Amino acid sequence: MRRSFCKNLRGGIAPPTPFFLTVARQPSASEYQHPLARNRQPKSVSPPVSRAQYLGAVNLIPTSMNRVWGWTQLAVGYGLLEVSLWTAGQTQRASALAAALWIALATLVNRRSPRALGLTAAGFFGSLIAIPVAAAVAAAIVLIGWEAGTLRGLFGARPPLWHSAEYAIWALLQQFILNSFFFVDLEDLLDDGKRALGGAVALFCLAHIPNPVLMAGTLLTAIFFVSLFRRYRNIYPLAIAHALLGLALAVTVPDAWIRHMRVGIAYWHFLVR
Numbered sequence: 001m002r003r004s005f006c007k008n009l010r011g012g013i014a015p016p017t018p019f020f021l022t023v024a025r026q027p028s029a030s031e032y033q034h035p036l037a038r039n040r041q042p043k044s045v046s047p048p049v050s051r052a053q054y055l056g057a058v059n060l061i062p063t064s065m066n067r068v069w070g071w072t073q074l075a076v077g078y079g080l081l082e083v084s085l086w087t088a089g090q091t092q093r094a095s096a097l098a099a100a101l102w103i104a105l106a107t108l109v110n111r112r113s114p115r116a117l118g119l120t121a122a123g124f125f126g127s128l129i130a131i132p133v134a135a136a137v138a139a140a141i142v143l144i145g146w147e148a149g150t151l152r153g154l155f156g157a158r159p160p161l162w163h164s165a166e167y168a169i170w171a172l173l174q175q176f177i178l179n180s181f182f183f184v185d186l187e188d189l190l191d192d193g194k195r196a197l198g199g200a201v202a203l204f205c206l207a208h209i210p211n212p213v214l215m216a217g218t219l220l221t222a223i224f225f226v227s228l229f230r231r232y233r234n235i236y237p238l239a240i241a242h243a244l245l246g247l248a249l250a251v252t253v254p255d256a257w258i259r260h261m262r263v264g265i266a267y268w269h270f271l272v273r
Contacts, residue, residue: 070189073106077181078203085207085264103181110185115233117180123232130228134241138248145252152251155260164247171246172239178204178222179229179238187230197226211267213249213258221245 080099084092107117114120145151154163182203186196201222208214225238250261259270 067189070185073102073110074182074185074189077103077106078207081177081207082264085266088265088269103177107181112184116184117176118229118233118235119180120234123234124236126232127228127234127237130225130237130241131244133224134244138244141245141248141252150252150254154247154250164243167246167250168239168243171242172235175225175229175235175239175242179226179235183226183229193230197223197230200226208263211258211261211263213253214261214263217245217249 077099080095080102084096084099087095115122142151154160158166178200183196183200186199187193190196190199201219204222205215205219208218221242225242228238229235246261249258255270255272259267259272262270
């Protein structure tokens with residue numbers, strides 16, 4: 001050992017440094033890492049998935065089949081509604097009942113939460129803006145009718161209050177079909193809220209053919225209603241606003257134009273007196 005040490009000195013080779021004199025190399029500023037951060041691993045962010053992909057993962061059903069079901073339920077529901085609008089008698093009653101059952105069944109099968117359908121109290125206060133806006137527009141419509149001399153009572157022999165309550169319930173059902181069924185389904189299928197809004201508005205407007213007043217009115221109001229639903233997810237104030245606007249049109253616009261708010265085949269069968 002001693003000989004090799006001396007040999008190394010004569011050969012110009014430095015001897016090894018004893019371990020107790022060795023100084024650890026300090027990391028540079030770019031290499032330094034805080035001790036508490038050494039064990040931290042960056043969290044992976046999973047990409048967003050559509051509802052169809054989610055259901056496919058949960059139910060072990062291919063996404064394509066979920067999309068087929070989504071478009072099928074829309075087509076069948078809308079088709080049954082159109083049949084009920086363009087037929088009369090027993091066929092109309094049967095198709096209307098079938099449409100209601102189909103929409104209810106599809107809603108249950110989809111297993112969406114009441115919050116997603118706009119049936120809870122969430123978003124209620126935000127949606128309340130629809131009521132004063134609709135009240136102002138309804139008052140303007142009535143004022144125009146009063147100036148033009150076209151104001152009249154509601155159609156039918158039922159008391160006005162009872163008639164108005166029935167129409168309010170019908171307005172709530174229409175808001176459910178428009179927003180909780182058409183819009184929500186299209187939003188999932190298209191993965192685009194704006195395109196879903198346009199699709200739902202188009203379906204709702206076309207359902208009022210051939211009544212020109214209601215087609216124009218539903219085009220404007222449906223954009224307003226679906227926009228609010230898209231933001232706040234609550235249909236109750238929208239139903240009240242819908243009822244206010246519908247009743248204002250019913251007592252203001254002449255029968256020659258609106259035919260007591262009939263659509264479909266009933267529009268042509270209504271006799272203007």
